[in-house]
Amino acid sequence: MRDAFDDIERFQTSLDILQQQTNFPGATAAFILADGQCIEFATGYADQENQIAMTSDIRMLSGSVGKTFTSAVALGLVQEGKLSLDIPIARWLAQEDWFSRLPNGDNISLRMLLNHSSGLPNHNHNKRFNTTLRAALSADPPNPDFYFSPRQLLEFVLDQEPLFPVGQGFAYSNTGYILVGMLIEQVSNKTYYEELQKRFLNPLSLNLTEPANHRDLPNLSPGYLSPDNLLGLPEKNMRNGVLVFHPANEWTDGGLVTNPKDIVQWAKLLYEGKAMAGAYLDNLLTAIPRNAAEKVDYGLGVTISETEFGKAYGHSGWTPGYQTILKYFPKYKVAIAMQVNTSKDLNMTTCLQFLVRVILRAKN
Numbered sequence: 001m002r003d004a005f006d007d008i009e010r011f012q013t014s015l016d017i018l019q020q021q022t023n024f025p026g027a028t029a030a031f032i033l034a035d036g037q038c039i040e041f042a043t044g045y046a047d048q049e050n051q052i053a054m055t056s057d058i059r060m061l062s063g064s065v066g067k068t069f070t071s072a073v074a075l076g077l078v079q080e081g082k083l084s085l086d087i088p089i090a091r092w093l094a095q096e097d098w099f100s101r102l103p104n105g106d107n108i109s110l111r112m113l114l115n116h117s118s119g120l121p122n123h124n125h126n127k128r129f130n131t132t133l134r135a136a137l138s139a140d141p142p143n144p145d146f147y148f149s150p151r152q153l154l155e156f157v158l159d160q161e162p163l164f165p166v167g168q169g170f171a172y173s174n175t176g177y178i179l180v181g182m183l184i185e186q187v188s189n190k191t192y193y194e195e196l197q198k199r200f201l202n203p204l205s206l207n208l209t210e211p212a213n214h215r216d217l218p219n220l221s222p223g224y225l226s227p228d229n230l231l232g233l234p235e236k237n238m239r240n241g242v243l244v245f246h247p248a249n250e251w252t253d254g255g256l257v258t259n260p261k262d263i264v265q266w267a268k269l270l271y272e273g274k275a276m277a278g279a280y281l282d283n284l285l286t287a288i289p290r291n292a293a294e295k296v297d298y299g300l301g302v303t304i305s306e307t308e309f310g311k312a313y314g315h316s317g318w319t320p321g322y323q324t325i326l327k328y329f330p331k332y333k334v335a336i337a338m339q340v341n342t343s344k345d346l347n348m349t350t351c352l353q354f355l356v357r358v359i360l361r362a363k364n
Contacts, residue, residue, distance in 0.1 A: 026054035030260035034333035063317025066254040071301025103162035114300040119162035138232035147246040174253035181252030208259040212247040223321015237321035260337040267335035
């Protein structure tokens with residue numbers, strides 16, 4: 001077996017090739033090996049117009065990769081007896097004035113929210129959500145500080161028909177993760193971000209990761225969008241170093257700014273059972289079919305797929321101007337992550353697979 005560091009140059013070359021072939025502005029990437037060695041990479045530009053090179057420590061919004069953290073916080077509370085995966089969430093939320101209007105509300109469990117089997121619609125697919133957000137962001141003058149509160153996000157699915165009876169299907173629902181955030185705050189008497197910092201970001205020294213709850217995020221790369229994007233945002237999502245939209249709309253369905261170095265370290269700890277005390281992996285990795293044809297299942301905030309290198313755990317994420325993908329390979333105890341500063345059409349799974357082969361083929 002070759003020493004892992006022999007592959008650094010090949011990995012960098014492969015990342016550069018991806019940038020040239022797919023024409024994304026820039027990317028950061030990292031992998032972490034079985035022995036904990038973590039190597040970081042960058043290619044292209046963080047800022048195309050100003051010809052500022054991408055560097056490996058630059059951060060981006062990570063979209064739904066944040067669900068891996070939301071799920072972990074919830075599992076921590078389950079381990080402490082403050083929540084249950086299978087008792088209906090009515091036990092904690094029935095007193096809320098909106099609860100009787102929640103589709104499938106009486107029968108939804110935390111597990112169903114985390115694995116998207118609740119039957120809840122997704123507020124992001126609601127026409128009113130998109131038109132209201134677009135109106136604020138493309139007004140004259142625009143209102144870049146506009147965002148929906150969790151309660152307002154929930155309003156978009158209240159009184160709707162459920163997509164299916166609880167536990168009898170899979171439908172990806174960001175709204176379900178907003179409910180998870182509400183549960184976390186209800187039983188902890190702290191904000192979600194306070195719980196996240198206390199449980200994981202601080203003790204695990206994930207210093208490049210923080211809440212994306214304001215527009216001025218240090219060391220953030222600008223992101224690039226299609227000119228015809230649904231929100232009517234400018235093609236470059238920052239002006240004078242500040243985002244032109246408010247990232248707080250994501251909250252617990254994403255809601256983080258981070259970097260591949262932190263992401264791979266987090267994945268290795270999480271999927272090796274070392275992110276928190278107690279035996280949580282069985283629950284985390286108990287999955288339901290997400291795409292049977294492609295052999296992709298979904299656990300509690302984790303996509304589980306069959307690959308040429310065996311099972312892979314992870315998640316992907318999209319947010320205006322950025323895309324992120326993470327995979328951990330338990331057979332090798334290796335994690336690889338990549339972020340690009342564009343939300344234009346790009347097959348991130350194919351991109352990461354190209355990089356994965358550089359590392360794992362040398363280990364077969």
